[in-house]
Amino acid sequence: MFDDCADSAPRPIRVGGKWTAMVLRCLEDGRPRRFTELREPLHWITPKVLTETLRAMERDGFVSRTEYDENPPRVEYALTDLGRSLLGPLDTACAWARAHGSRITEARDDYDTGVLGPDAAA
Amino acid sequence: MFDDCADSAPRPIRVGGKWTAMVLRCLEDGRPRRFTELREPLHWITPKVLTETLRAMERDGFVSRTEYDENPPRVEYALTDLGRSLLGPLDTACAWARAHGSRITEARDDYDTGVLGPDAAA
DNA sequence: CTGTATCCCGAAAGATACTG
DNA sequence: CAGTATCTTTCGGGATACAG
Helix, strand or coil: CEEECCCCCCCCEEECCCCHHHHHHHHCCCCCEEHHHHHCCCCCCCHHHHHHHHHHHHHCCCEEEEEECCCCCEEEEEECHHHHHCHHHHHHHHHHHHHHHHHHHHHHHHHHHHHHCCCCCC | CEEECCCCCCCCEEECCCCHHHHHHHHCCCCCEEHHHHHCCCCCCCHHHHHHHHHHHHHCCCEEEEEECCCCCEEEEEECHHHHHCHHHHHHHHHHHHHHHHHHHHHHHHHHHHHHCCCCCC
16 A cells, blocks of 8 residues: 655555555445445455455454354454544545546656657567 | 555556655755666666656656766756655655554455465465 | 365466576 | 566455355
């Protein structure tokens, strides 16, 4: 998700994987979600990957995992305060993307046609 | 670096690799840098990786590459306006990290000792 | 329902050596 | 100086199948 402390420090520390930000979004309204409930908005991410994502977020203190001793089993995930505190930076990044994201696509198109040549007769 | 548009959209788009944010930091003062000049603050990143990083950033329109026809060769990299516009979100992320980053470490320690058990006699 | 257990793949990153 | 060329390793991510 983010690179932390990208000061001119020697080594970057990355926090969050491919799906972390979207899990944040899924939980931002405060309502706890069940495992399966999370899969749907995440484009039916495979259980293995969702488990990995949630475990990592739990380990980092971003989400809480509450297991209810019922049958069938029920487990609910929710954002912690720390997790919620990530929504600010996330919004900032999304705002940037909305404002300038299209320029990346344009820049790529320019670069690619420039490299291949406008008349790339491959 | 960032996941863009992490709305509850189906698929995340990632922009920037492991070193992107730090290259941004190296160039943020506006002074153009040469290839070798960038390697030092980046912990002597290998030329291959630096080339890949800079090429990707150039393609995305974040840095400009200026080649001077001299001998020995001289090439300078600098931030574009688009690249500079990333500094805002980056600062936000770094501010978050300074404010809450230590809580991640603590959460991890808690989680790990909790999982292994305080008396993990492996 | 909530996960594990395997297997697999491609991209990213790094080590090393060489070139214009 | 500013890269390129290989080779190797790592690892995140995903498909599929199975378990408590």
